[in-house]
Amino acid sequence: EPEVTQTPSHQVTQMGQEVILRCVPISNHLYFYWYRQILGQKVEFLVSFYNNEISEKSEIFDDQFSVERPDGSNFTLKIRSTKLEDSAMYFCASRNTGGGEQFFGPGTRLTVL
Amino acid sequence: QQQVKQSPQSLIVQKGGISIINCAYENTAFDYFPWYQQFPGKGPALLIAIRPDVSEKKEGRFTISFNKSAKQFSLHIMDSQPGDSATYFCAASRANAGKSTFGDGTTLTVKP
Numbered sequence: 001e002p003e004v005t006q007t008p009s010h011q012v013t014q015m016g017q018e019v020i021l022r023c024v025p026i027s028n029h030l031y032f033y034w035y036r037q038i039l040g041q042k043v044e045f046l047v048s049f050y051n052n053e054i055s056e057k058s059e060i061f062d063d064q065f066s067v068e069r070p071d072g073s074n075f076t077l078k079i080r081s082t083k084l085e086d087s088a089m090y091f092c093a094s095r096n097t098g099g100g101e102q103f104f105g106p107g108t109r110l111t112v113l
Numbered sequence: 114q115q116q117v118k119q120s121p122q123s124l125i126v127q128k129g130g131i132s133i134i135n136c137a138y139e140n141t142a143f144d145y146f147p148w149y150q151q152f153p154g155k156g157p158a159l160l161i162a163i164r165p166d167v168s169e170k171k172e173g174r175f176t177i178s179f180n181k182s183a184k185q186f187s188l189h190i191m192d193s194q195p196g197d198s199a200t201y202f203c204a205a206s207r208a209n210a211g212k213s214t215f216g217d218g219t220t221l222t223v224k225p
Contacts, residue, residue, distance in 0.1 A: 004156075031211050043149075043157060043202060043215040056212055091156050095211060100145065102213060104156035 002026045004105035006092050012111045013082055021077045021108045023092030032075045033093040033102065034067065036060070043091065049075065082112045117205050119216025126223050132190040134219045136203035139184065143205035147213070148177065148188045151200045160201070161188070193223045 005024045013019050025032050034046040047057040049067055066078045075094075079086055089109050093102040118137045126132045138146075144165055149157035163170045163177040163186065170177045176189040190197055200220050204213040 033212060035213075042217045043204075043213075045212045045214065048212050101147065101159050101162065102211070104149075104158065107154075107156045 004092055004094055004103050006090075006105040006108050008108060009106070010109045010111070012113065015084055015112055016081050019079050019082055019110065021079075021090050021092075021110070023075045023077070023105055024073050025075055025092065025094030026096075026103055027073070029094035029096050029103075031055075031095045032067075032069070033095075034077045035091045035093065035104075036088040037091065037107075038088045046077070046090075079110075082110075084112050086110060087112045117203060117214050117216045119203050119219060121219060122217065123220045124222070126193045126221065128193065128195060128223055128225050130193050130223075132188075132193045132197070132221055132223070134188045134201055134203070134221070135185065136187065136205075136216050137183075137185045138205045138214075140205070140207075140214075141184070142207050143214075145206045146177070146179065146186050147204050147206075148175075149202045149204060149215075151202065151218075157202060190221075193221075195223045195225050197221060198223050 007022045032049040035043050037043045045058050047061045048055045064080045068076050089107040091107045092105040095102045120135050147162035148160045150160045151157045161172050161175045163179050165181050168179050174191045179186045200218045202218045203216040206213045
């Protein structure tokens with residue numbers, strides 16, 4: 001069964017460093033998302049991406065964040081200068097049509113020291 | 114307008130009992146209401162979902178009840194099992210936007 005994959009599973013970084021989180025969405029999906037979940041809290045929307053551009057972003061997704069689909073398979077989230085409060089689980093999700101099920105990846109745990 | 118409110122925060126049920134989790138939304142433009150199950154260290158996994166044209170959807174032991182006029186929906190887990198112990202999130206989205214707005218989550222513990 002096709003699934004969303006994410007790498008790495010755990011990333012530890014120093015405050016101020018750049019990190020890139022990688023996702024491989026399901027191959028025939030057209031809509032891509034990043035969410036984050038701070039430990040013990042709810043899942044929060046960061047950004048949605050369709051047709052090679054951002055379609056919507058939340059207030060969390062400030063200038064420190066960027067997304068890219070560099071080729072036909074990968075979808076990346078870059079944080080330019082990490083802060084302590086960026087420590088969270090980051091989930092990538094994808095879906096096929098204009099409505100319906102989003103498939104979530106297993107997440108990347110980001111720890112900023 | 115974008116909030117989804119979920120209750121209770123935590124729930125303890127005996128094996129074989131019924132678990133009920135409730136959610137309420139504000140934005141009437143939402144038209145897709147999924148429930149996700151999340152185990153520690155894992156991503157949310159879709160459990161069951163409903164659209165507002167029906168009032169109930171059942172899949173196995175899991176049932177969603179939907180009240181469009183009250184803007185509320187609930188998850189019922191029948192014959193709850195210890196393996197159902199997880200965090201459950203309700204969510205809501207608009208078909209043309211796609212992003213999901215999640216509730217705060219409910220930690221369910223099913224005691225043997």
